[in-house]
Amino acid sequence: MHVRKTTLIKGLIYKSFILNLKETLVFFMVTIIFILVGILIELSIKYGNLGDRGYESLLSNPVLSIMVIYYPSMFITASCIMGSSTIVKDKKSGWIKFQYASPVNEKDVAAAEYLLVAIGWIIGTALSVANMAMFYAIEGQNLSQRNISVILLITILAVLFNNYTSIMSKIFSANIAVISLFIVFFICFAAFLILKCLFGLSIEDLIPVFNTICDKFIFFAVPVFIIINVAGYFITVALFKRRKVV
Amino acid sequence: MSDYENAIEISGLTKKYDGFTLDNVSFNVPRGSIMGFIGQNGAGKTTTISALLNIIKKDSGSVKIFGMDNIEHEREIKEYIAPVFDELPFHEQLNARQVSVILKSIYKEWNDNKFKEYLTRFSLPEKKKLGKFSKGMKMKFQIAAALSHNAKLLVMDEATTGLDPVVRNEILDIFLEYLQNEENSILMSSHITSDLEKIADSVTFIDKGRILLSGYKDDILESHRIIKCTKDQYKNISHEDFLSARISDFGVEVMVHDKDMCEKKYPDLIYNRTNLDELMMFYVNAAKKEWK
Numbered sequence: 001m002h003v004r005k006t007t008l009i010k011g012l013i014y015k016s017f018i019l020n021l022k023e024t025l026v027f028f029m030v031t032i033i034f035i036l037v038g039i040l041i042e043l044s045i046k047y048g049n050l051g052d053r054g055y056e057s058l059l060s061n062p063v064l065s066i067m068v069i070y071y072p073s074m075f076i077t078a079s080c081i082m083g084s085s086t087i088v089k090d091k092k093s094g095w096i097k098f099q100y101a102s103p104v105n106e107k108d109v110a111a112a113e114y115l116l117v118a119i120g121w122i123i124g125t126a127l128s129v130a131n132m133a134m135f136y137a138i139e140g141q142n143l144s145q146r147n148i149s150v151i152l153l154i155t156i157l158a159v160l161f162n163n164y165t166s167i168m169s170k171i172f173s174a175n176i177a178v179i180s181l182f183i184v185f186f187i188c189f190a191a192f193l194i195l196k197c198l199f200g201l202s203i204e205d206l207i208p209v210f211n212t213i214c215d216k217f218i219f220f221a222v223p224v225f226i227i228i229n230v231a232g233y234f235i236t237v238a239l240f241k242r243r244k245v246v
Numbered sequence: 247m248s249d250y251e252n253a254i255e256i257s258g259l260t261k262k263y264d265g266f267t268l269d270n271v272s273f274n275v276p277r278g279s280i281m282g283f284i285g286q287n288g289a290g291k292t293t294t295i296s297a298l299l300n301i302i303k304k305d306s307g308s309v310k311i312f313g314m315d316n317i318e319h320e321r322e323i324k325e326y327i328a329p330v331f332d333e334l335p336f337h338e339q340l341n342a343r344q345v346s347v348i349l350k351s352i353y354k355e356w357n358d359n360k361f362k363e364y365l366t367r368f369s370l371p372e373k374k375k376l377g378k379f380s381k382g383m384k385m386k387f388q389i390a391a392a393l394s395h396n397a398k399l400l401v402m403d404e405a406t407t408g409l410d411p412v413v414r415n416e417i418l419d420i421f422l423e424y425l426q427n428e429e430n431s432i433l434m435s436s437h438i439t440s441d442l443e444k445i446a447d448s449v450t451f452i453d454k455g456r457i458l459l460s461g462y463k464d465d466i467l468e469s470h471r472i473i474k475c476t477k478d479q480y481k482n483i484s485h486e487d488f489l490s491a492r493i494s495d496f497g498v499e500v501m502v503h504d505k506d507m508c509e510k511k512y513p514d515l516i517y518n519r520t521n522l523d524e525l526m527m528f529y530v531n532a533a534k535k536e537w538k
Contacts, residue, residue: 007351008351008352011347011349011351011352012348012351014347015337015340015348018344019337019339089339094331094333094334094335094336095335095336097335098336100299101299101300101301101327101329101401102352103320103321103322103324103325103352103353105321243302243303
């Protein structure tokens with residue numbers, strides 16, 4: 001029974017992998033281009049002829065720090081697309097109907113989905129850390145705990161958005177899933193503006209909070225990941241069992 | 247699982263939607279037989295099949311497959327059911343090999359060699375993407391997949407609709423071959439009655455969510471007759487003795503469901519054999535009694 005379950009989950013992961021192969025390849029190609037561009041920028045800063053613009057001024061350029069977090073941010077975008085991609089393809093092809101008519105257990109379907117999320121998270125985080133470490137190495141610096149914590153925070157956000165778009169795409173269409181995500185962002189922004197007006201809150205006030213989260217997040221990343229995914233797993237099982245995904 | 251009389255037993259199946267109700271549907275598909283499930287578009291065929299396969303949740307009623315409750319023993323039953331839908335339910339980016347890997351993980355008794363044999367027989371390429379298949383090829387592919395995991399029951403929802411007669415005949419031959427094994431059964435929904443006329447052992451008519459008629463095809467065709475008569479002759483036929491009558495400028499066609507009784511009661515009329523197409527039309531209009 002256990003072997004059978006494992007085989008089934010492997011088969012479902014294989015299906016998702018094949019279906020998203022193109023998107024995954026594009027993601028990795030962009031990653032490689034990004035890393036190459038990053039290396040060239042770093043090397044030009046260190047060894048290039050910078051003219052009257054000094055090396056120090058370029059190092060303090062915020063573009064660099066943006067570049068460092070650009071990769072994990074791209075991972076967030078890719079996750080949002082990936083989250084809804086498989087389910088949208090499953091719905092469009094009629095696979096969901098076939099899945100209901102075949103001896104596939106809803107728990108196995110959800111397990112396969114979230115196992116894939118876990119694999120994606122580990123690979124994405126590892127690549128992001130490796131990418132940042134490379135940038136720092138060129139500058140002759142080592143990664144700090146905070147650096148890793150920031151990457152984990154960003155990739156956990158990616159997982160959260162991935163789960164959100166995946167679940168919304170199961171209940172509604174992919175368009176609604178993406179639009180609703182923008183609405184959520186808009187509501188958060190509006191809430192921030194209201195807080196700013198009411199209590200005079202500014203971004204500077206939030207920086208210490210953000211710094212505290214960044215310092216400590218390395219210890220909470222795995223538990224937060226587990227909580228998000230366990231919740232997603234149970235919601236997915238319930239949606240499939242109640243035949244809400246059609 | 248070997249000890250059952252009917253492959254499918256549906257009793258009092260009900261499912262309500264806004265504007266449509268599948269109302270107290272009951273019928274059996276005897277083991278080793280092929281049943282034609284006939285009805286117009288929107289009559290409730292797909293809803294019945296969806297409830298049978300637990301694709302949709304039924305409101306009430308019971309469904310037994312291989313003598314077991316379809317919800318309680320869902321996984322066990324579905325190992326031996328092969329659903330065939332009107333549209334290919336596999337992703338168009340995949341090819342036959344990839345689908346085979348996926349289905350192997352789903353069905354315990356998936357047989358790779360058998361699947362390859364069917365692909366060769368149907369001249370289906372293994373590496374071509376399913377999206378590039380023609381409609382006929384897609385249907386053959388579904389059937390190849392359906393027959394490669396030792397299924398005891400084929401459930402087909404409008405599977406032959408939209409196919410050309412050559413492909414349809416080819417597929418019907420495969421079904422007859424499949425039924426050589428007495429354990430195997432088929433439920434085949436269609437509004438193309440000529441296909442069912444060829445291969446079905448029994449038929450069930452559904453209209454507006456209600457079963458109008460269910461039984462062995464030969465018995466039904468034997469008991470029903472069409473009387474072609476004049477309007478004067480028609481006036482002499484009692485309304486209880488016929489199902490419905492089609493009235494035209496040239497005369498009246500009357501469908502009777504008890505040929506023997508009518509032949510005794512109205513010996514002067516001419517009784518013509520009928521077919522499933524005519525039966526469907528006269529049954530659908532039975533509530534009106536007279537129609538044009």
